[in-house]
Amino acid sequence: MQITVNVNGTDYAREVEARLLLIHFLRDDLGLTGSHWGCDTSNCGACVVWLDETPVKSCTVLAAMADGRRVRTVEDLAMKGAGEGGMGRRAGGGTLDPVQQGFSECHGLQCGFCTPGMMLTARWLLDHNPDPTPDEIREALSGQICRCTGYENIVRSVLWASKHEASRREADR
């Protein structure tokens, strides 16, 4: 079947099998390998992307269900500066999102496999709750698994991003 999906601001028209999972569409068809596959059963969240404005586990979403909709992946988290960015796999330019900075500042990642999904959920949380408590961060991330960090530094990373954004808002005022 023919689908058109807007991924990270670019429309992709592709012929796909009806059964194709969104995670495989992103990784194998579009080459956006930042989103990972971890469990098949919606338990681990390594595959979290945004469908329109909502985080979803893309291992249990059909690519066909994204037809006509917008998908946002980790490759889109960094804000693109002038002349930077682009959609290629190696598009590493641009200013990092505070969530990305927070994960690096607070050692919120080790192997890096769960990190893209964690960051996308964290970004969604901060967009809806700019000043979350540690418990609210834990609840938001409770559907995702990290095997390396024991979550402590992930919580600190999101708090770092929250504080960083608050001080930036203060500076802009």
Place this chain on the structure above:
Amino acid sequence: MKGKGELGRGAYGPVRRKEDARFIRGLGTFTDDIQLPGMLHGAILRSPLAHARIVSVDASAAEAHPRVKAVITGPMLERRGLAWMPTLSQDVQAVLATDKVRFQGQEVAFVVAEDRYSARDALELINVEYEPLPAVVDATTALDPGAPVIRDDRAGQPDNHIFDWEAGDRAATDAAFAAADVVVAQDMLYPRSHPAPLETCGAVADYDQVSGQLTIWTTSQAPHAHRTLYALVVGIPEHKIRIISPDIGGGFGNKVPIYPGYLCAVVGSMVTGSPVKWVEDRSENLMSTSFARDYHMHGEIAAAADGTILALRASVLADHGAFNGSAQPSKFPAGFFHIFTGSYDLRAAHCAVTGVYTNKAPGGVAYSCSFRITEAVYLVERMVDILAAELGMDPAELRMKNLLRPEQFPYTCPTGWEYDSGDYPRALQVAMDIADYPALRREQAEKRARGEHMGIGISFFTEGVGAGPRDQMDILGLGMADGADLRVHPTGTAVLSVSCQTQGQGHETTFAQIVAQELGLSPDDVEVVHGDTDRTPFGLGTYGSRSTPVSGAAAAVVARKVRERARIVAAAMLEVAPGDLEWAGRWQVRGDPEKARGIAEIAMAAHGALELPAGVEGHLDAETVYNPPSLTHPFGAYICVTDVDPGTGQVQIRRFIAVDDCGVRINPMIVEGQVHGGLADGVGMALMQVIAFDSSGNCLGGSFMDYLLPTTMECPSWELGATVTPSPHHPIGAKGVGESATVGSPPAIVNSVLDALRPFGVRHADMPLTPANVWSAIQGRPLRTDLAIP
């Protein structure tokens, strides 16, 4: 990162990781991210039965599938001599089954197709006729007369027995027990668990039929050992094999062995002439690869009436599954379990371990277990707590009374391990201070009076990590020593190549810090190369917390070699004798520090026109092989506070205090991260995780819906502390830490829950302490957690 201006004296510290830049952008390269032109996809047909004779395999319909390129079966591999492969424990394992299947999920056939979905489709077109056989599921019955013989492929194997092994002094232990005032005994199970890294195992094999070159991108914690194994198994000369272990999404021991799927990908590439990718799904990962633990243990502890512990005894039945795939040094079939005397000043100890086959997935590999020290620490820490209850003593007081004292180090334990260094009472005291232990006991007493159930659990662990030395420890005859090469470029930046492989531990940062510290450079100026056999020296890899004890030592030693060469060059530059120079982050003239040369200046001179003195051929590059003189022995004291709801059996971990001593900390931020992850592992093992089986051998833990991993909701905010007791024999005084918390945390949690249950008279219940298990224990019927609840 620290700035370029800061010299080596400050290279240690919590610097941010170099690795993060790619991972936070989604630009890591994991095995499943590898895409090669013309690449095909493999999928494995697995046995639905735990034990059955194969009557026939008909792959004709699958072969006729329009997108299928090849179907490989056991008989096809047998004709090439590839149907069986050696395990890491002198056994063999079926690559694809020929005669029987011996566990549910065993590999039966391999399909190579143009895309992943078609490969999966074709599996359903393969028709296998099985003749079911009775399965051996319960290890405690594996040696019964008349039990079905699983390994009838092995000549002269009349039963399911693998090995008997013992350590310690039986007679001295018997004598100590006979003289004891108090003896307590307890059966306990460390149930089968699985490391379950978030990235499953996989390989992309690319065989060049013209050059005979085989390149394998794969999830390997030990690329060099894998290269040798592939050479021995497949028969391709080792110099024609290149193993590339790209970014790895967690290992925890799961990615030490070679799995049948890897070999199938290799054969698939040889047969089709195209690259073949095989990546297992989550069920395949949990059901067929490297389980851990599965130790049925009987412990006995003897003490004097005043609480002085005299002796320890253990007998263990070890369930190794259908093929003995344990990954541990050859001389140690039960790993380092005989370090089970733990952290205490005992007179005598004896342990005996019997290994058996069952119709379960093969292995006994690992799960951050430091070669079975996990099981050993659990046994002794449970026994000490049970003894404390028997004596009516506070478990902290009993431990403090019996812990080894600092002046006893180096200490040789009753089973022969020499502990390098430690100050155990201090670590326990620091943990008790952080916890405010007396206040916790007061709170507990008040709550008990109100009918609330709060538990306080303690564990104290001693690890032994960093295997070899090579004459004592080998895997398949490969000595456990690791190489390092260091090249210093003319402008003073450096590239370190090491044989170990990071799976998230941050080697690219930590090892750069080690070299920077030794050479007076910034960590930013040191690049670490790893995970590619064509670009790194030989070594046994990353597991058993051996990267920092072995490869970290190699990095320091090779940097010191470079430094000594630089000294000769610097002396020539300064027109003094090398002996007149002293190192202070640069070579300077003793008594005249203004006359000095840094590594960058020296490196340029060593590559330039300067006439080099004797002893330096040119350049500064060096290489080394580090053969560790002994293990390093990190240790720690953990305290866990739980609240238990007796109505539901629900356990909530309220606080967890972890004080770790891993010697010198190169990057404390990374060390703390390692501890955090291990503590979460402990929560999973103690409360949630088990790979159980029903009576037919069906695996009941084959997905993340059944095999439960801890989330943000089960893990508390960890409270860490540290003491630093350097290792006297490690070049920079460091010890390993990657597995410490996984080893130390389960007994603290279990001790805490059982402390909470004391008013109910519950002495012991096995992991995992799920709500159902806790509730049953309160009713006086703790569950047999490794078997299906009837």
